[in-house]
Amino acid sequence: MSQGTALDRVRELLNPALLDLAGQESTANGYLDLLGEEPAASPVQWLMRSGFLPGIYERIWRPTVLGAMKGPFGPGTSQELALVGRMLELGPGDQVLDVACGPGNVTRALAGNVGPAGLAVGLDASATMLARAVRDTRTRGLDNVGYVRGDAVDLPFLPGSFDAIACLAALYLFEHPFEALAGMARTLRPGGRIAVMTTRRVPYGGPLNALVGVASGVRLFGDEEVVEALTGLGFSGVRHRAYGLVQFVNGRLV
Numbered sequence: 501m502s503q504g505t506a507l508d509r510v511r512e513l514l515n516p517a518l519l520d521l522a523g524q525e526s527t528a529n530g531y532l533d534l535l536g537e538e539p540a541a542s543p544v545q546w547l548m549r550s551g552f553l554p555g556i557y558e559r560i561w562r563p564t565v566l567g568a569m570k571g572p573f574g575p576g577t578s579q580e581l582a583l584v585g586r587m588l589e590l591g592p593g594d595q596v597l598d599v600a601c602g603p604g605n606v607t608r609a610l611a612g613n614v615g616p617a618g619l620a621v622g623l624d625a626s627a628t629m630l631a632r633a634v635r636d637t638r639t640r641g642l643d644n645v646g647y648v649r650g651d652a653v654d655l656p657f658l659p660g661s662f663d664a665i666a667c668l669a670a671l672y673l674f675e676h677p678f679e680a681l682a683g684m685a686r687t688l689r690p691g692g693r694i695a696v697m698t699t700r701r702v703p704y705g706g707p708l709n710a711l712v713g714v715a716s717g718v719r720l721f722g723d724e725e726v727v728e729a730l731t732g733l734g735f736s737g738v739r740h741r742a743y744g745l746v747q748f749v750n751g752r753l754v
Contacts, residue, residue, distance in 0.1 A: 507532060509619050510646035513595075513661040522648075530634030531647035534656050535625060566669060569699070571744030580668075580697070581609050583741075587695035587750035588664040593617040597662045599652050599684065600624055600670030604633030604645070610666065611645045621662075622647045623655070655683040664693045671698040671726070672718040678729050685733040685753060692753045694735065696726055700747040723747065 510532060511522060522532035563577055575583055584606070590596060590613035598607040601622030611620035622645070624630055630647050637645050650656045652667075653676050665684045671677045677698075684694060701720035723742060726749045730738050735751030742748075 506619065506643055506646040510621055510648060513621070513657045514648075515656050515658060518656050529627075529631070530638070531630045531649055533627075533649040535649050535651065566746065569745040574743030574746060581606065583748065584666055584668065584695045584697070585609075585613055587739075587748070588613075588666060588693045590614050590618075590664055594663040595619045595661065596621070596664045596666065597655075597657070597684075597687065598622045599655070599665060599667040599680070600673070601633060601647070602626070602629045604630075604637055604647065606666060606668055607633065607645055607647075608637060608640065608642060610664075611642055614644065616644055618644055620645045623650050623652060625649065625652065653680045653683060655680075655687050657687045659686050660689045660692075661687050662692060663689060664695075666695045668695070668697040671696060672721070677719065677721075681726070681729050682733060685730075685735070688753045690753060693750065694730065694753070695748065695750045696730075697746065697748050698726065700742055700745050702745060720745070721747065 507527060511519065514522060514532070518534055521534045567574070567576070588596065588610070590610065592615040594614045595618060596610045596614055598604075598610060598620065601607045601624045604622050607620050607622035611618070614620060622630075622633055624633070624647070627649060630649055633647055637647075648656065652670065653674055665688060667680075667684065671680065674680045681696075688694065699718060699720045701722050723740060726747070727738050727740050730749060730751045734754050736754050738749065738751035740747060740749050
């Protein structure tokens with residue numbers, strides 16, 4: 501399966517009203533572009549879209565910043581990917597979406613779980629992140645991966661397109677995070693699985709929560725917020741794991 505064929509498979513999952521936007525020009529970049537010019541961004545979002553961060557994101561930024569937030573007992577990057585893999589219960593032939601995929605490291609890991617017959621789709625708003633994702637994916641010769649530049653809150657895919665969805669280290673950047681979760685539920689098939697890693701507001705940690713929130717400009721979620729949101733959207737067996745200022749939540753759509 502070629503990269504072009506992977507993009508063709510991704511195109512089949514898009515809302516038909518958006519197909520004209522995902523034209524030949526976007527294909528030349530190695531991903532389907534549904535956004536055009538980048539919208540205004542918060543300081544953290546601006547950094548994510550910069551040309552500098554994609555080169556150091558997985559090697560330095562993510563393990564350093566998220567590692568500090570998880571604390572000494574939190575999972576490292578490889579353990580985190582293994583945990584997410586167990587949460588999503590991926591199998592050969594599955595179609596999986598990585599929301600806010602950044603440079604595609606998680607997307608490529610998920611592609612290994614679904615095999616050649618499966619499809620891993622990475623979606624992000626940052627052109628610079630996706631350029632890095634496409635380059636690294638081509639370097640590794642993966643042909644079951646496709647990328648989309650799109651809105652993570654208003655996902656551009658048809659209902660029931662995916663068997664599983666991951667959203668790691670991104671929900672706290674969204675202006676409307678619970679609308680984003682609703683969109684993820686909409687694009688999952690019945691029985692589809694979701695895994696979310698996001699920030700956490702530490703109980704009784706008022707000064708620490710305030711310091712982190714002000715310094716980063718991101719939202720901190722209470723332990724029950726994401727759990728209750730997923731339950732309200734029809735997910736069953738919702739599980740919550742907390743590590744310092746980070747939480748993992750997963751469930752299965754009824």
